[in-house]
Amino acid sequence: MIYEIKFAHGESNVFAISDIELAPQTEVILRSDKGNFYGKIVREISEEANLEIHHTIVREVNEDDLQVIAKLEERSKQAKDKVRQLVIEQGLEMKIIDVAYNFDQMQLFISFTAENRVDFRLLLRELATTFRIRIELRQIGPRDAAKIHGGLGPCGRPLCCSEFVYEFPNVSIKMAKNQNLSLKQNKLNGLCGRLMCCLTYEDSFYKEAQQLFPDFGEFVTTSEGKGKVVGLNVLKNRVKIRFGEYSKDFELAEIEVNHG
Structure with a gap:
């Protein structure tokens, strides 16, 4: 298996x-x-x-392993403080996210984020001298950092990436447009500062449903005459039409699309 x-x-x-x-x-x-x-x-x-x-x-x-792991996690916290101290002393523009020993304490994993390229050759030598085991430095992205730290999303639930998202999906602003969401970044970004993964969850539904709807700006015919589409509500199956000085909502079945 x-x-x-x-x-x-x-x-x-x-x-x-x-x-x-x-x-x-x-x-x-x-x-x-x-x-x-x-x-x-x-x-x-x-x-x-x-x-x-x-x-x-x-x-x-097993129980013995749990005791070993508890000690390793405490040692890892101490190592994290030391690594951060070395980074500050060398003036490196990198943020240490996590430091962890492997089970037999023969390797130390250090994950970090950085906005720009970092020359950490001197840091690596200092780390090898300090810990005297194999060091693995790994640069990760802001999404990976959020996954490690965890937290609560705007929905009030634990971050999806920390709970069940195993591979980060490709997320685009077009998905928010398809779902008629606010395009303000503070509304769409997660704790990582990137577009929220959950924007992908209903994207296929909205793509399929919108094939039945007219586009924004398209002219349609209704019982009140010809008007322009200014709003869509896919979930309620309604279309908002503007007629000169006023607008009105109609059920999708009540309108006829004029493609001309």
């Missing part, structure tokens, strides 16, 4: 094989040629999928 594994820190999800059946959200210990790691099952993957697999699930996390 093949499973997708999520880590708490900034490393990308990986795929691992297992001889035992495991449920989503199960915490596991896994092994690769880089050492041992701990993570959480996201989902089972079809064995027919063409994937590069470098990890093997060793076992479910």
Whole structure:
């Protein structure tokens, strides 16, 4: 069986094989040629999928493992403070998002964000001298940072990316236009500062539904005469028509589209 594994820190999800059946959200210990790691099952993957697999699930996390993990997380917090201190001392324009040891403490993962290119060669040498283990620096985007930190979205629920979005979708401002949403950035952006992933959830529905509707600015014929389309309400199946000095809503079935 093949499973997708999520880590708490900034490393990308990986795929691992297992001889035992495991449920989503199960915490596991896994092994690769880089050492041992701990993570959480996201989902089972079809064995027919063409994937590069470098990890093997060793076992479910047990009580002894939980004690080790608790100590590792405390050490990781201390390491994060030290890394941030070194970044400040060197005046580097980068923001440390997360620092985490792997399960056998042979590797330290450091994820960061940066607006511009950063020369961190000196930092890497300082880190190697300070921690004396293998260091992996990984630059991530603002969406990845939000996924790690988590938080509440405008809907009041935990961020989708922290809960169940495994791969970030392609989101465009056109999706907001299709759904007749406000185009103000503060209304459309998530905590990451990018367009919210949830804009994609109903996009296919609106695309399909709008094929039945006239376009904005198109002229249509109604029981009150010929007018111009100035508004659409896909969910209520209504069209807003302007006739000279006034506007009125009509059911979609009550209008006739004039394409001429």
